[in-house]
Amino acid sequence: MTNQESLFLSHGDHQLHLRHIWQQKGGTPIFMLHGAIENGLIFYTKKGKGLACYLAEQGFDVYVADLRGRGESTPRIDKHAVHGQFEAITEDIPHFINYIFQVTQQKIHLVAHSWGGVLLASTLARFPKIIERIRSKTCFGTKR
Incomplete structure (x- = not known):
């Protein structure tokens, strides 16, 4: 069974939601990002199903x-x-990545x-550091 928590990162006048799913903290981190017409639930359910929960069961953070x-x-x-x-x-994705790396x-x-x-890909091209x-x-299913 995986553990889950909602983290809210303040960013300007927004609160960015980041769902943290793990079995044992300290595993190699994975950052998952949804597409244009969906949200993070494409990767998990609160009942522990989906790719994110499966990866957490395999030891990933x-x-x-x-x-x-x-x-x-x-x-x-x-x-x-x-x-x-x-x-x-230029703002949100770098904020998520930097937060995860810092933690x-x-x-x-x-x-x-x-x-x-x-x-x-656009974030990585714009910010090579x-x-x-x-x-x-x-x-998965990314347009080119």
Whole structure:
């Protein structure tokens, strides 16, 4: 059985949700990022099912993001929202990666679904220093 907790990272006027799933803390970290029309629940359920929970059962320390306005991140997207891909690429994703690296002090495996893979690749291209904190990148159904 895996353990789960919701972490909320303050970032400007937003709270970014990061679901932490583990069996024993200290495993190699994995950061999982959803695509454009979904949230982190694409990777896990609160009842312990999904890829994130499976990886935690294998000993990994898994962190699943909800991008700004999605899932449990607040405030929710509405007609007044003015953020988009630029903020995800230049602010939110680097914030998640830097937080995970600071907490674990280990290189991170990246896992993305759909458009999340494009956003991750864009972040890595824009901020090459972040690559030093990355062990690998795996994408499922990512457009090219």
